[in-house]
Amino acid sequence: MLQTATRRLAATDATLLPAHKPPGTRGLILAAGLKLFAERGYAGASIRELADAVGVQPASLYAHYPSKEHVLSALCRIGHEELLRRVRRTLQGCGEDPRDQVFAYVRGHVGMQSAFPMLAVVANAELHALSPALSAASLGLRQQSIQLLTDIVQRGAQQGVFTVPDVWLAVAAIGAMGDRVAYWYTPDHKLSTRFVCEVYAQYALRILAASPAGPSA
Amino acid sequence: MLQTATRRLAATDATLLPAHKPPGTRGLILAAGLKLFAERGYAGASIRELADAVGVQPASLYAHYPSKEHVLSALCRIGHEELLRRVRRTLQGCGEDPRDQVFAYVRGHVGMQSAFPMLAVVANAELHALSPALSAASLGLRQQSIQLLTDIVQRGAQQGVFTVPDVWLAVAAIGAMGDRVAYWYTPDHKLSTRFVCEVYAQYALRILAASPAGPSA
DNA sequence: GTCTATATGAAGATAGAC
DNA sequence: GTCTATCTTCATATAGAC
Numbered sequence: 001m002l003q004t005a006t007r008r009l010a011a012t013d014a015t016l017l018p019a020h021k022p023p024g025t026r027g028l029i030l031a032a033g034l035k036l037f038a039e040r041g042y043a044g045a046s047i048r049e050l051a052d053a054v055g056v057q058p059a060s061l062y063a064h065y066p067s068k069e070h071v072l073s074a075l076c077r078i079g080h081e082e083l084l085r086r087v088r089r090t091l092q093g094c095g096e097d098p099r100d101q102v103f104a105y106v107r108g109h110v111g112m113q114s115a116f117p118m119l120a121v122v123a124n125a126e127l128h129a130l131s132p133a134l135s136a137a138s139l140g141l142r143q144q145s146i147q148l149l150t151d152i153v154q155r156g157a158q159q160g161v162f163t164v165p166d167v168w169l170a171v172a173a174i175g176a177m178g179d180r181v182a183y184w185y186t187p188d189h190k191l192s193t194r195f196v197c198e199v200y201a202q203y204a205l206r207i208l209a210a211s212p213a214g215p216s217a
Numbered sequence: 218m219l220q221t222a223t224r225r226l227a228a229t230d231a232t233l234l235p236a237h238k239p240p241g242t243r244g245l246i247l248a249a250g251l252k253l254f255a256e257r258g259y260a261g262a263s264i265r266e267l268a269d270a271v272g273v274q275p276a277s278l279y280a281h282y283p284s285k286e287h288v289l290s291a292l293c294r295i296g297h298e299e300l301l302r303r304v305r306r307t308l309q310g311c312g313e314d315p316r317d318q319v320f321a322y323v324r325g326h327v328g329m330q331s332a333f334p335m336l337a338v339v340a341n342a343e344l345h346a347l348s349p350a351l352s353a354a355s356l357g358l359r360q361q362s363i364q365l366l367t368d369i370v371q372r373g374a375q376q377g378v379f380t381v382p383d384v385w386l387a388v389a390a391i392g393a394m395g396d397r398v399a400y401w402y403t404p405d406h407k408l409s410t411r412f413v414c415e416v417y418a419q420y421a422l423r424i425l426a427a428s429p430a431g432p433s434a
Numbered sequence: 435g436t437c438t439a440t441a442t443g444a445a446g447a448t449a450g451a452c
Numbered sequence: 453g454t455c456t457a458t459c460t461t462c463a464t465a466t467a468g469a470c
Contacts, residue, residue: 008345043261060454128225165416173394180393199382206423
């Protein structure tokens with residue numbers, strides 16, 4: 001009853017950048033919570049398990065976070081910040097051609113999902129467990145990331161370089177494709193991060209029926 | 218702390234066919250469990266809430282299912298059976314052209330996700346909560362569904378009608394795109410089921426860089 | 435098959451010493 | 453900031469009458 005048949009996701013390491021983690025025990029709590037929430041879900045992981053993983057008593061957690069929900073909230077926020085940061089970075093200096101921009105966006109998106117699979121799973125799949133006050137920041141960041149892509153696709157469609165029956169539907173498809181990567185990618189996967197990013201960026205352009213690149217590409 | 222900010226999925230009705238449901242209270246338990254597990258996750262829903270939703274006392278549930286886990290197991294199985302049934306049906310009589318077969322498969326897949334969003338979400342996203350014995354049947358069915366698509370794409374690639382850098386990666390992308398539909402589709406969505414199915418089937422062919430159809434299409 | 439009542443354990447969170 | 457100890461509520465599941 002405790003053992004799970006299939007792992008929820010393939011990754012086993014709760015990867016977090018030093019920049020993501022507050023120093024000391026707070027950082028340890030985030031890392032341990034990330035692994036637990038990714039593997040068993042927010043509701044399926046207990047404060048006691050979290051404390052065990054950190055190596056402290058359950059009560060000690062409350063010196064750092066006022067509730068279990070606040071730990072999840074912090075993780076979701078870090079995940080959505082990392083995603084937005086990445087797509088903004090890959091978009092920087094890639095020019096005005098919507099094809100280049102979609103390519104860059106998907107590289108950033110898939111790069112995030114494969115570099116931080118647990119963070120991506122938790123930020124996306126556990127957000128619904130938060131109360132409105134604690135999910136608001138993450139929802140805002142997510143909306144910004146989606147809007148970035150939507151604007152690019154919209155502009156490309158208007159310019160005639162993309163041909164899609166519905167912009168929103170195409171954005172949903174490209175997003176879904178990238179988000180899923182977090183569930184199966186591991187650092188030792190036979191396909192490299194770079195390869196997956198490039199291939200999915202190409203698939204995105206195919207979905208959009210992107211016309212062959214002009215002089216700018 | 219109890220209210221969720223964003224719904225986990227847009228659908229609000231726990232759609233199940235009469236053919237899916239055992240008669241009497243067992244059927245009511247499945248329908249109520251489907252809604253609860255879809256909206257709050259397996260671990261986030263309690264036996265008491267389930268009993269409340271059915272309109273019986275918690276103890277009465279155990280006359281029908283030996284445990285909460287068995288309710289989830291039944292739901293996952295129904296979902297994966299429905300998916301396999303649908304893709305098999307749409308594949309029937311669509312000929313040997315891999316392009317037609319991919320188109321049919323995705324119509325069946327997306328058709329399932331939009332017709333039974335809660336069932337699709339539970340069957341896919343909650344399967345990890347089951348012990349091996351109770352998830353085995355669903356895992357087998359899922360594997361069959363995936364293999365069907367994999368074989369089609371593989372054959373199309375060998376015949377030269379599809380051009381993909383990696384078959385598995387393309388299948389993952391097409392599957393992810395379709396699976397996601399269950400999270401946003403509702404019966405009163407401005408896009409019709411039929412439209413979404415057709416568009417995503419087309420996107421799948423685009424991902425595969427399908428060559429223009431020959432005489433058979 | 436449903437009920438009332440309850441066993442038994444685990445949940446999130448707090449009090450207060452050190 | 454961490455501990456021990458505990459409060460209170462809720463969890464899954466069972467016993468046994470009707």
